[in-house]
Amino acid sequence: MLSECTLKLIITEPAPMETINSALRRHYLNAYNWGKFFITLTKSFLSLFYPKLCVICGEPLVEGEDFFCLHCFLNLPKTNYHLTKDNLAFDRFLGKVPIEKAASYLYYNKAGMGQKLVAEIKYRGNIYLGKWLGQYVAKDFQKSGFFEGIDYLIPVPLHPQKYKKRGFNQSEIIAQGITDVSHIPLETRNLYRTKANTSQTRKGVYERWLNTTGNFKIKDKQLFAGKHVLLIDDVLTTGSTLEACIICLLETPGIKISLLTIAIA
Numbered sequence: 001m002l003s004e005c006t007l008k009l010i011i012t013e014p015a016p017m018e019t020i021n022s023a024l025r026r027h028y029l030n031a032y033n034w035g036k037f038f039i040t041l042t043k044s045f046l047s048l049f050y051p052k053l054c055v056i057c058g059e060p061l062v063e064g065e066d067f068f069c070l071h072c073f074l075n076l077p078k079t080n081y082h083l084t085k086d087n088l089a090f091d092r093f094l095g096k097v098p099i100e101k102a103a104s105y106l107y108y109n110k111a112g113m114g115q116k117l118v119a120e121i122k123y124r125g126n127i128y129l130g131k132w133l134g135q136y137v138a139k140d141f142q143k144s145g146f147f148e149g150i151d152y153l154i155p156v157p158l159h160p161q162k163y164k165k166r167g168f169n170q171s172e173i174i175a176q177g178i179t180d181v182s183h184i185p186l187e188t189r190n191l192y193r194t195k196a197n198t199s200q201t202r203k204g205v206y207e208r209w210l211n212t213t214g215n216f217k218i219k220d221k222q223l224f225a226g227k228h229v230l231l232i233d234d235v236l237t238t239g240s241t242l243e244a245c246i247i248c249l250l251e252t253p254g255i256k257i258s259l260l261t262i263a264i265a
């Protein structure tokens with residue numbers, strides 16, 4: 001026979017739901033904190049052998065620095081073109097194609113900071129830097145009202161073959177960063193490249209123009225009708241690729257076109 005006392009022990013009151021929830025929450029929180037602690041510990045351990053380096057000067061970064069060391073960050077060769085309509089980026093298209101405004105963020109000196117940044121994104125595939133740079137540029141440009149009236153962001157498209165080979169379009173990555181900050185819709189399908197042009201690096205102005213002209217097409221001309229679009233590219237050199245895009249976009253009735261590039265050579 002079970003005594004009354006034993007029965008009381010067996011038939012115990014179930015724990016209130018609130019107590020179970022808070023115990024579970026505490027349990028998961030502990031596990032989460034331990035997980036975070038473990039990740040930080042692993043990262044710190046790995047950084048002893050593989051320290052993060054400044055993408056420009058190659059010096060090891062310290063806690064709180066991302067992509068650049070403070071020295072390089074403070075010495076970025078900014079053009080401030082977005083503060084004035086009459087600038088060298090805008091002048092490059094004068095008398096060729098009608099544009100509303102144009103701005104490049106950095107000077108692209110050979111072996112300089114601008115070139116290293118663009119190369120890190122384009123050739124070393126640092127898409128995190130590309131997106132971060134797009135966001136950083138957009139924050140600066142937004143203060144001066146550069147994005148006012150813009151309806152769409154259009155990154156200069158890559159030919160599908162080149163996209164497949166590289167795995168990403170550097171202009172699109174930069175544009176993603178810009179859309180994050182400006183909230184202007186990104187349009188990547190309407191303007192497309194029909195011909196993969198050969199490398200432009202060793203070509204002159206006329207050869208570059210021949211190499212790019214007629215390489216772009218629009219799927220739906222009505223989508224950009226009466227809209228102000230902002231074409232985005234990594235570097236502005238002779239402007240032949242952007243000019244070919246503009247000529248194609250001008251088939252759209254009532255379109256207004258502006259340009260933004262990360263660097264100008």
Ligand SMILES: [Zn+2]
Nearest residue numbers: 054057069072
């Ligand atoms: Zn540095």
